[in-house]
Amino acid sequence: MNVKNESPSVKTFIFKDKECAKAKPGQFLMLWIPGVDEIPLSILDAREDGTVSVAVRSVGEATQTLHEKKTDEIIGIRGPFGNSFTAKEGEILLVGGGTGIAPLLFLAKKLASKAARAVFIIGAKTREELLFIDELEELCSKGNIVATTEDGSYGIKCLGTEPLEPLLAKQKFDMIYTCGPELMMRKVFDLAEKYEIALEASLERLMRCAMGLCGSCVIGKYRVCRDGPVFTAKQLREVRSECGISKRDFDGKKIPLEYFFCSMTACLRNVEGAIHANHSASWTCSPVPLFQG
Amino acid sequence: MLASGILGYSTETLESIAEGGAGAVTTKSVGLKPRVGYANPTVVQVSCGLINAMGLPNPGIDEYVNEIQTAKAVLNVPLVVSVYGFSEEEYAIVAKKAVTAGADAIELNVSCPHVKETGSEIGQNPEILRQVVRKVKAAVEKPVFVKLSPNVTSLTEIAKTAVKAGADALTAINTVRAMAIDTETARPILSHKIGGLSGSAIRPIAVRCVYELYEEVKVPIIGCGGIANWSDALEFILAGASAVQVGTAIAIKGSHVFKAITRGIDVYLKRKGFRSLQEIVGLSHRS
Numbered sequence: 301m302n303v304k305n306e307s308p309s310v311k312t313f314i315f316k317d318k319e320c321a322k323a324k325p326g327q328f329l330m331l332w333i334p335g336v337d338e339i340p341l342s343i344l345d346a347r348e349d350g351t352v353s354v355a356v357r358s359v360g361e362a363t364q365t366l367h368e369k370k371t372d373e374i375i376g377i378r379g380p381f382g383n384s385f386t387a388k389e390g391e392i393l394l395v396g397g398g399t400g401i402a403p404l405l406f407l408a409k410k411l412a413s414k415a416a417r418a419v420f421i422i423g424a425k426t427r428e429e430l431l432f433i434d435e436l437e438e439l440c441s442k443g444n445i446v447a448t449t450e451d452g453s454y455g456i457k458c459l460g461t462e463p464l465e466p467l468l469a470k471q472k473f474d475m476i477y478t479c480g481p482e483l484m485m486r487k488v489f490d491l492a493e494k495y496e497i498a499l500e501a502s503l504e505r506l507m508r509c510a511m512g513l514c515g516s517c518v519i520g521k522y523r524v525c526r527d528g529p530v531f532t533a534k535q536l537r538e539v540r541s542e543c544g545i546s547k548r549d550f551d552g553k554k555i556p557l558e559y560f561f562c563s564m565t566a567c568l569r570n571v572e573g574a575i576h577a578n579h580s581a582s583w584t585c586s587p588v589p590l591f592q593g
Numbered sequence: 594m595l596a597s598g599i600l601g602y603s604t605e606t607l608e609s610i611a612e613g614g615a616g617a618v619t620t621k622s623v624g625l626k627p628r629v630g631y632a633n634p635t636v637v638q639v640s641c642g643l644i645n646a647m648g649l650p651n652p653g654i655d656e657y658v659n660e661i662q663t664a665k666a667v668l669n670v671p672l673v674v675s676v677y678g679f680s681e682e683e684y685a686i687v688a689k690k691a692v693t694a695g696a697d698a699i700e701l702n703v704s705c706p707h708v709k710e711t712g713s714e715i716g717q718n719p720e721i722l723r724q725v726v727r728k729v730k731a732a733v734e735k736p737v738f739v740k741l742s743p744n745v746t747s748l749t750e751i752a753k754t755a756v757k758a759g760a761d762a763l764t765a766i767n768t769v770r771a772m773a774i775d776t777e778t779a780r781p782i783l784s785h786k787i788g789g790l791s792g793s794a795i796r797p798i799a800v801r802c803v804y805e806l807y808e809e810v811k812v813p814i815i816g817c818g819g820i821a822n823w824s825d826a827l828e829f830i831l832a833g834a835s836a837v838q839v840g841t842a843i844a845i846k847g848s849h850v851f852k853a854i855t856r857g858i859d860v861y862l863k864r865k866g867f868r869s870l871q872e873i874v875g876l877s878h879r880s
Contacts, residue, residue, distance in 0.1 A: 509636040513636075513843060523600070551651060552602040
């Protein structure tokens with residue numbers, strides 16, 4: 301396992317895993333920190349040579365322990381799980397916040413050959429926390445990247461969703477992909493509905509089994525781990541009363557979104573997974589393989 | 594039927610299971626107070642099944658009654674509420690509240706293998722089990738099922754105790770105590786170390802349990818453990834089960850596994866010339 305610093309609070313972990321190397325953008329894996337926790341993480345990159353990477357923000361005990369891991373320490377991996385973003389051709393808009401940019405970067409790499417044009421709106425609290433800006437600039441021309449920071453230390457001083465409406469009013473897009481804080485995604489969804497643009501959003505919920513059995517991650521009739529984590533606008537309409545509003549806590553009780561974040565000590569950020577329904581939940585394919593870096 | 598522990602927090606998921614063809618649904622086990630369950634890993638995949646130690650996460654009956662009421666309003670199949678407690682009084686209070694909220698039947702979880710002072714610790718002790726079943730029977734007027742643990746010395750003794758105390762049906766079996774150790778780190782993988790094994794690995798054990806129970810008790814038996822298709826289900830029915838529950842197989846086959854099972858059983862009955870399922874319940878005992 302190799303470790304790379306991305307920002308003061310985010311590190312990328314790179315390791316070899318045959319199964320997760322086949323992952324598609326949007327899918328997630330379960331990463332075991334022995335003796336501490338097992339957490340869902342969206343896949344940042346998966347290559348044919350077996351290399352897989354995930355970007356992790358230190359937000360609680362599990363992620364902090366992971367951040368302290370050295371190159372040769374052992375972690376466990378299960379996955380990949382969930383569905384994936386569909387790769388759409390044409391004019392594409394990607395809206396990412398915080399570590400939610402990770403799966404969108406993975407997607408953008410796959411779209412590079414297909415999309416006529418890809419515009420990226422990325423947001424973070426500060427310049428230091430704005431992730432993968434160099435990689436994005438390599439992929440898209442600079443003019444197609446709109447960077448925002450809440451403190452104005454880079455790009456436009458505003459929330460990531462603010463440049464969105466003027467952009468949608470001005471230009472026609474064939475698809476919006478979004479991943480980040482759910483309140484941001486809800487805003488993106490509402491605007492996509494207003495301007496009648498197709499959308500896919502990657503949601504996050506508390507995860508336990510990751511294979512659609514335990515019910516910890518349900519939103520409406522959907523299981524985020526199995527039916528998602530990528531949901532279409534049509535599906536989001538069905539869960540309108542929960543998306544950006546409520547989640548289920550560790551005891552299964554529905555609670556407001558903000559409270560959930562406070563109560564969540566270990567479970568990160570964006571669990572994006574993606575799908576493809578015919579990947580069986582796979583105990584044949586991933587019995588917690590372990591890797592040494 | 595949907596087995597307990599699978600999905601079952603929300604009405605919407607129970608509904609989608611019913612749409613998948615389940616003839617009844619069972620909720621996750623609910624207790625008197627909320628429980629957050631154990632830290633991850635709570636599930637580990639092994640070659641022939643799953644080991645889980647969730648730790649009975651649930652919002653507590655006072656919160657869950659809302660979900661029962663909502664579920665009853667929309668479900669077109671019976672709703673079984675699974676109940677656990679740390680004393681006979683707790684079982685009775687929770688069962689009563691569940692029935693008042695609309696539960697069609699109660700399934701007593703006296704067989705969870707990974708939470709102390711409830712579950713199988715109750716189901717292993719005939720005296721305590723008798724008290725629990727009696728109290729619950731006195732508290733509710735709906736059918737009471739007792740879900741048995743295979744992790745006991747004499748299953749039939751425990752079963753007879755439950756029936757004598759008033760159990761209307763027995764569910765057999767809950768998961769089998771199990772664990773998985775990671776060789777690289779020399780650590781148990783589950784945070785709780787020991788959990789319960791489900792999936793095809795435990796089917797032969799479960800079939801044997803149902804077979805033995807059928808010879809000893811008169812109440813209906815609900816078979817459970819590693820059922821993934823119609824022929825698995827038939828094994829349980831031929832052993833003596835009047836109904837079966839499916840859980841783990843949903844991970845692979847989705848909620849439509851229920852339709853596939855009932856369709857397969859219909860085809861079998863026709864092919865063999867049986868007029869009803871009743872005719873083949875326990876048929877293997879006659880050969």
